[in-house]
Amino acid sequence: MYRNLNLNRRQFVSKSAVILSSATLLPGLSFSGINKTLKKVKVVLVGTGSRGSHTWGKNLVGPYSDYVEMVGLCDANSKRVEVAKEIIGTNAKTYVSGDFDLMIREQKPDMVIVTTTDCYHVDYIVRAMELGCDVISEKPIATEADQCQNIIDAEKRTGKKVYVGFNVRFMNESAEMKRILSSGELGKIISIDYQEYLDTSHGASYFRRWHGKIKNSGSLLVHKSSHHFDLINWLLEADPVEVQAMGKVAYYGSNGKIRGKNCRSCDHKTSCPFYWDMTKDEGAMKMYGACEDVDHYYRDGCVWDNEIDSYDTSTVQVSYDKGTQLTYTLNAFLPYEGQKITFSGEHGKLDVRLFYRQPWETDAPFEFRLTKDRKTTKRWTMKPGDGGHGGADERVKDMIFKPNQADPTGQRAGSRAGVLSSLIGIAARKSIESKKTVKISDLIKFS
Ligand SMILES: NC(=O)c1ccc[n+]([C@@H]2O[C@H](COP(=O)([O-])OP(=O)(O)OC[C@H]3O[C@@H](n4cnc5c(N)ncnc54)[C@H](O)[C@@H]3O)[C@@H](O)[C@H]2O)c1
Known part of the structure; x- marks a missing residue:
C-alpha cells in the first residue's frame, strides 16, 4: 500500500509539473480542463x-473580474441564494439545489465552486465532473470514506479536475515552515506535536451551527482538522498510513445543565x-434569520444541544510512510486560541507558536524557534499578511484563476490532497468508535 500511495504521489507531482509547464505557454488560464482561450473562466457557485457569498462570491467577482465571470448561483435555500446575489453584487441567475443540472445546462460553466455544508460536497463535485466541469471545493473535500472514493473514481472516469481550497497552505507561517523543512536543516523529521487551541468564542461557534453534528461535518476532526492534516501532509510530502485516536464531547452538548432550541427563543438568556443575541448581528439576520422559514436552520443553535456528537476534545496519532509520527490534539473550549507545532528532526527542533487570541501580551503573532544543539537557539517572529485568513484567501484564488502562477512548493491542492486530509479525520473517527488502529489503505484505493 505504501508503494501504491507513493507511486500515486509521484504521478500527481509529475502531472502538476506538466500543468505548470503548460501555464508558462498559455496566455489564458492554464490548468487541465479549464478554458484555455483568452476568455474568462465561467463559474457557478x-x-x-x-463562505460562498464572501470569499468565493463578492471577493471573487470584483477583484478577479478580469479572469472570472460568475454565471450562476445555487443553494438549497431559495431565500439565501437571493441574499447572496445581493451581497455578491452579480446578475448571475439563481437556482435551487434541485435545479443544479439545469443550471449547468443553461449556463455552461467551466468550473463549479462548491461551498455547501461539508457532507454535500461530494454530490456536487461528482455531478459537476459528470456534466463536464472542473471543480473547486472548499475543505473538507468529503466527510466519509466512500465519498472520497467516489470523487477519486469520478475524476479518473471523467478526466475533469478537482481543486481544494486549502488556504492554510498559503499563509505566511505555513510558507515559513515549508521553507525550513524543505531546506533539510532538521534532517529527517522523526516526530511532530501539533496542538490546536480553540477558545470559547470560536470553538463554541462550531457547536451552535451544523458543524456540531457528525452527519453534517464529519466531526471537527474532518471539518476543521483537515486543514491541519493537509498542512502536515504537504510539509512532509508524505502519506498517512495508520491512525489511532481518542475523542469525546467533554464540554458542550449534553454536558450542559440548561438548553433550548436556539438563543433567540431560549428561557436561559440571562x-x-x-x-x-443574533438580532444584533445584521449580517447574520439577513443571511440566516430571514431565511429560516425555508429550511429551519437556526444559526444561533444551542451549544448544549443533546444531539451534538462532534468531539470537542480529541487526540490523534498518525504514522507516515516516511516514518514520521504525528501527535495531534484539538480542544474547543479553551480560554485562549492558537496553535503550537513542534517538529523534532534528527538534526534539531523547530518550535512554532501561533498566538491568535489570549489574555496576555505577546511581542508578535507568530514565534519561531530553531534549536540545533544544546547550546544554540535562534528565535524570530512573523505576522500574518493582509486580507482574508492572513491573505491566504486571495493567494489561493490567484493560484487558481490568474495565469502563469508559478507553484514551486506545490501549494495548489488537488483531490488527492483533499482526500488524504479528510481520511485522517475519518480514520480518527473510526478509531474512536472501534478503539482500534485504522489503516488509510483500508479506506481508499487510488488505482
Ligand atoms: N477554508 C476556509 O477557511 C473555510 C472557512 C469557512 C468555511 N469553509 C467551508 O465552506 C463551506 C461553507 O461553510 P459556511 O461557513 O459558508 O457555511 P454556511 O452554513 O454559511 O453555508 C452553507 C450553505 O450551503 C447550503 N446548503 C446546504 N446543503 C445544501 C445542498 N444540499 N445543496 C445546496 N446548498 C446547500 C446552505 O443553505 C448554506 O447556504 C464548508 O464546507 C466549510 O467547511 C472553509
Missing part, C-alpha cells in the same frame, strides 16, 4: 452561505454563558 453552489452553497451560497457565508444565565447561559453562551447566549448570543
Whole structure:
C-alpha cells in the first residue's frame, strides 16, 4: 500500500509539473480542463452561505473580474441564494439545489465552486465532473470514506479536475515552515506535536451551527482538522498510513445543565454563558434569520444541544510512510486560541507558536524557534499578511484563476490532497468508535 500511495504521489507531482509547464505557454488560464482561450473562466457557485457569498462570491467577482465571470448561483435555500446575489453584487441567475443540472445546462460553466455544508460536497463535485466541469471545493473535500472514493473514481472516469481550497497552505507561517523543512536543516523529521487551541468564542461557534453534528461535518476532526492534516501532509510530502485516536464531547452538548432550541427563543438568556443575541448581528439576520422559514436552520443553535456528537476534545496519532509520527490534539473550549507545532528532526527542533487570541501580551503573532544543539537557539517572529485568513484567501484564488502562477512548493491542492486530509479525520473517527488502529489503505484505493 505504501508503494501504491507513493507511486500515486509521484504521478500527481509529475502531472502538476506538466500543468505548470503548460501555464508558462498559455496566455489564458492554464490548468487541465479549464478554458484555455483568452476568455474568462465561467463559474457557478453552489452553497451560497457565508463562505460562498464572501470569499468565493463578492471577493471573487470584483477583484478577479478580469479572469472570472460568475454565471450562476445555487443553494438549497431559495431565500439565501437571493441574499447572496445581493451581497455578491452579480446578475448571475439563481437556482435551487434541485435545479443544479439545469443550471449547468443553461449556463455552461467551466468550473463549479462548491461551498455547501461539508457532507454535500461530494454530490456536487461528482455531478459537476459528470456534466463536464472542473471543480473547486472548499475543505473538507468529503466527510466519509466512500465519498472520497467516489470523487477519486469520478475524476479518473471523467478526466475533469478537482481543486481544494486549502488556504492554510498559503499563509505566511505555513510558507515559513515549508521553507525550513524543505531546506533539510532538521534532517529527517522523526516526530511532530501539533496542538490546536480553540477558545470559547470560536470553538463554541462550531457547536451552535451544523458543524456540531457528525452527519453534517464529519466531526471537527474532518471539518476543521483537515486543514491541519493537509498542512502536515504537504510539509512532509508524505502519506498517512495508520491512525489511532481518542475523542469525546467533554464540554458542550449534553454536558450542559440548561438548553433550548436556539438563543433567540431560549428561557436561559440571562444565565447561559453562551447566549448570543443574533438580532444584533445584521449580517447574520439577513443571511440566516430571514431565511429560516425555508429550511429551519437556526444559526444561533444551542451549544448544549443533546444531539451534538462532534468531539470537542480529541487526540490523534498518525504514522507516515516516511516514518514520521504525528501527535495531534484539538480542544474547543479553551480560554485562549492558537496553535503550537513542534517538529523534532534528527538534526534539531523547530518550535512554532501561533498566538491568535489570549489574555496576555505577546511581542508578535507568530514565534519561531530553531534549536540545533544544546547550546544554540535562534528565535524570530512573523505576522500574518493582509486580507482574508492572513491573505491566504486571495493567494489561493490567484493560484487558481490568474495565469502563469508559478507553484514551486506545490501549494495548489488537488483531490488527492483533499482526500488524504479528510481520511485522517475519518480514520480518527473510526478509531474512536472501534478503539482500534485504522489503516488509510483500508479506506481508499487510488488505482
Ligand atoms: N477554508 C476556509 O477557511 C473555510 C472557512 C469557512 C468555511 N469553509 C467551508 O465552506 C463551506 C461553507 O461553510 P459556511 O461557513 O459558508 O457555511 P454556511 O452554513 O454559511 O453555508 C452553507 C450553505 O450551503 C447550503 N446548503 C446546504 N446543503 C445544501 C445542498 N444540499 N445543496 C445546496 N446548498 C446547500 C446552505 O443553505 C448554506 O447556504 C464548508 O464546507 C466549510 O467547511 C472553509
